[in-house]
Amino acid sequence: MANYKELEDLVTQVRRDILRQVHKVNSGHPGGSLGCAEFFVALYNEVMDRNENFTMDGVGEDLFFLSNGHISPVFYSVLARAGYFPVEELATFRHINSRLQGHPTTHEGLPGIRVASGSLGQGISVAIGAAQAKKLNKDKHLIYVLCGDGELQEGQNWEAMMYAAGNNVDNLILTVDLNGQQIDGATKNVLPLGNLKAKFEAFGWEVLDIEKGNDLKAVVSGLEKAKDKTGNSKPICILMHTEMGNGVDFMMHTHDWHGKAPNDQQLENALSQNPITLGDY
Template identity: 45%
Template sequence: MNSTATSFVLSPERRDQLHQAAHQIRRDIITAIAVAGDGHPGGALGAAELFAALYFEVMHHNPREPQMPGRDRFVLSNGHICAGLYSALARAGYFPVAELLTHRKIGSRLQGHPARTHLPDMVETSSGPLGQGLSVANGLALAARLDGVQSRVFALLGDGEMQEGQVWEAVMTAAHYKLQNLTMFVSYNRLQIDGAVEDVMGIDPLAAKLESFQWRVVEIDGHDIEAVVAAAQPAPTEDHRPTAVILRTVMGKGVSFMEDKAAWHGGKLSMEQAQQALSGLGPAIGFDDIRHMDGTNVI
């Protein structure tokens, strides 16, 4: 890449904490989806480091004052991987961890795809139908500029999502308006529902495309949490372009039978599979697993 991430070093303790957060987000994703019976584990597992980096290190936000003026904002454009977002929100303190067990169930705030009307203090925009989030993120970034606040806006898109035409409209808008306060992450796991992205509808060379659209582009290992934190730092002040961070990720990361398998975009997850996944991931460290309200173990 022409541009590289700003150098950034985490203390060993901090790095461990973020690793533990990402690990717990994975355990929560498996537990919540198994309890729901089905869901979208693959992409969520692949974005665990990003969720941990944003909610535990990078973003200026406050669970005790969710609507804090000048807060940074996160837009999950590929809304189907919301099990990871919900876990990050709960672990950051926005709502009780046990509520994760209501995901996808009737009456729950934790809808199958994020719904702002259900979680107005935590979800900046509803998402699910792909290709919509970057436009909303642009609007949030423009509003911050109009208001003269330093708020930064982060968006996450899937790589298959780059096939949606509106994404490229929004890519042009962000560059046209020089939205330096905007960072778009693309989870580049090379898989989508019907198979390999390059077989279904190729998007490569993605970095070169985005650069030619006048974006600053950084490409990193999306599972290297220090690299993710570094890539999420503000661009050099003299560079007015929006930033794209291409996260090389593995669908289903951390769960051996899910890794790199398009089938785990979404579907059923049995309790037996969940048990196998959790034991493969390894025990919770630094966090407590989700428990039922009465304190009993879920899995």
């Protein structure tokens, strides 16, 4: 049984890490990162069966792929806090000679990253490949992948969705971060996504909703439900309703903070809403 107090503390600390990373380098994507803090904390600390030491092949453990690589600040924070690399390294985010590139990459050898992402729409395909490799290796562990909702405008996703359903890739759990925002504005104004649930179902996926994607308990229970549905011939999709910029009042209910860093004053304000729990890096 999860210790939710500890997990909540971690979420708060991860928010601080996100804000401090993007503030220091005055660039990066805080909005989507904040919206997915609960998801990452739940996945890495409660849901996934992970090996202690990182290996690229990840045999005998669950694997996670981030398709919307721009939310790297939350990914880096959760990986560091899970012990993949020193938390002090978060201070190098987006700086020269850093392993923490603007978008995640295997190129610099950062433990925890298994593929580069940033150019959108590629992660589901990679995850399907990894899922098929698991099956060939008779490894019963699962593949998790996260993508953004705006990212579904990329056509490759729909190739991947057709493949996964048509080939019974049922060891795969895709979560769509449904925050309704993208760089140019609300997804409904930029290019409406339509009824995603109906679309995924029409493609042959099992679809679940996490209505409260920023409620840790709801996220854990949604992911556990998804896990229970694996192994039944269908790929699983979770539509996770989140709030971009969650946990910082002035970053919520807008797309303005998709890819903008807070200034000194804004950082102070944001951090005051998220007091230190585990300790800053």
